[in-house]
Amino acid sequence: MDHKIKALINQGENQFIEFKEQKVHPDSIAKEMAAFANTQGGTILIGVSDQTEICGVDDSRNWEEWVANISRHNIIPAIQADCIIVEIEGKKIVAVDIPKGNDKPYQTNKNLYHIRIGSTSRIASQAELMRMFQHAGMFHYDLTGIENTSLKHLNMTAISSYFQRYDIDIDDEKDVTSLLINTDILTEKTNVTVAGLLLFGTYPQKFLKNSSISYAHFAGTGLNDELIDRQVIEGNLPFQIDTALSVLKHNIMEASKIEKAKRVIQSTRYPDKVFRELLVNACVHRNYAIHGSRIRILHFDDRIEFISPGRLPNTVTIEKLKSGVSYAVNPVIVKFMENLRYIDKLDRGIPMVCHEARLLGFEPVFQEAGEEFQAILPL
Template sequence: MQPILTDTSLSTLIAQGENNAVEFKSALVNPDSLARELVAFANTHGGVVLLGVEDSGDITGLPNDRNHEEWVMNIARENVIPALDVTVTQVIHENKTVLLIQVPKGRDKPYQTRKFQFLIRVGSTNRVATQAELMRLFQQSGVFHYDLQGVEGTSMRSLDLRKLADYFLKYDIDFEQEDDRERILINTDILDESGRATIGGMLIFGINPQRHLPNASISFAHFAGHELDDELLDKQVIGGTLDIQVDTALAIIKNHIRQPSRIEGSRTVDQIFQYPDKVFRELLVNACVHRDYAIHGSRIRVFMFDDRLEFISPGRLPNTVSVEKIKLGVSYGRNPVIVKFMENMRYIDKLGRGLPMVYRTAVQAGKQVEFMELGEEFRVILAL
């Protein structure tokens, strides 16, 4: 194996110290200890293990007593469950060998050690995932869908029966005349098997969703400037079912956005570029449909500044989805119940065309649009 990382790059990496993406390991590390590092990185955002570097940053190198690349690969396959693919690169520093082990953000989360420990990376250390964190790991892998969970204290009485009747009428079902309405709602994932409204059912058909899901809402703020500490012109919290949230937030954005125009003959002509409504609508729908509702302490936020709009949604992208893939139309279904109903209500399609449309519209107008993950949030920044 030929070295592909330069000595200078290695020194730069070591100079950063151990952090949320870099870990130093001595040549004396045992397989279980190394497996813990691989598991923690794979369950979080990926990272790099430098094998042959002490905690102090001193490079002590690796002995010639084994094929270290093969040894690392075996640990990744046999001491990590499920098996993990890592990339190993050899670097020579002053006649000392260091292995750079690149651990990707795992595709098959959650990973665990042979001792059944689910670990995550926090800063420069690893710790056992809490129950809530473990649940989100399962959700990211597609094994578990949070919007299918029943909401405590709810029942069919928590749902808007008129809205349900209108919805089912589109499919030639006279819901009000059905003998076993509860079974219909269970079969369509609006209720769970115990008769509680599911999170998805509550957010689409609930009478007052925020009574049980207080942060399943949109917070809108308009600032007179470019920063969060500039004068706050308006602030609103938008509740209700997701379709109402989208429609209300869209109306608020249109009411606040600058629309300078002039009169030419009998026509009113915009003096600056105006995004079509479908752009704002898509960003609102995307945030509502794909946010991580398992994160209880945060709302969707829409921030309006003089030069941009920011749409901030709780939750990182699922395992196999990246920011670049989203631009090309790769879609994902963190909340399949919500996706199903919002699609049937004509708020979305499942072809992944929404965010690429936003990207093309902005680029064609000479405007910047940025998709990014920041902490446990997904953010879209749209230049005005």
């Protein structure tokens, strides 16, 4: 263990490591604990200076008990921090390991929310805090009303077609407004919600600038290779998904040969439902509060990457995802997409993707990278 701690010290402070000297105040430790728990977890080494000098700690306090009290009483909600004492170069170092939190967001008893960015911890911005509340299921951005929007920004033909499935006619404008408020397409102030605009808007990108899909096909395995095709797909979510699926299918080349005047496919390929599932997941579960980036589909010779802004919710891990566990970051969008038959209500989508990939001898990769979620389908 001392070799591991020594290696951490040699790395210097970074996104996952923080140094503190013995005289550190409990509030400073609480700040770092909350910041690590709110991001990807990390380790606090007490007894090491910012310049990586091993100063050590003495026996003036029971360090395990001191750390445990801070994690229980100075963090809301309390966290479970593992504390061990190791000896390096004849000096004692207190190593405090803070896991990535499952109950984000965490705040200190000073009512401050901190996050870890690089080698420093800072107070979360409003947008960052909103994302943490989204991940915790305490706030749903798709229910948010969009200023300066109204009924005129909705495709009433599409809305009428949707409700006709349930034998509901929308003729009277007063009744229509009430219906759309009750189904979360409009807010009480009659602004269109994020979900309403994405599903039934005439042009959602007028107000949600990057709520679109960017597709790029490269002639090779890297971003620097020649670009074969590039498209930005806009419109409502059903249109984006259907169009992106058509573009993908058009760009997937199949090896074939001619036998008895017939073209025979030689190579195996994924069924369309695999691509559709990953496109639907990207659109339905992305974080639309992140305005600076689109969903990106990167098509290489050996893989297709489906990249969606936003991380997995607190309670969902990669392994749970593969087993069919899901959580609706955008519950209103999910509700409508289920009713429009884009989502399997039995949560069989990702397990199906894994199954189909394994039939072809591949293992799909699901991972988080920064504030994005990536699904990588080998070819």
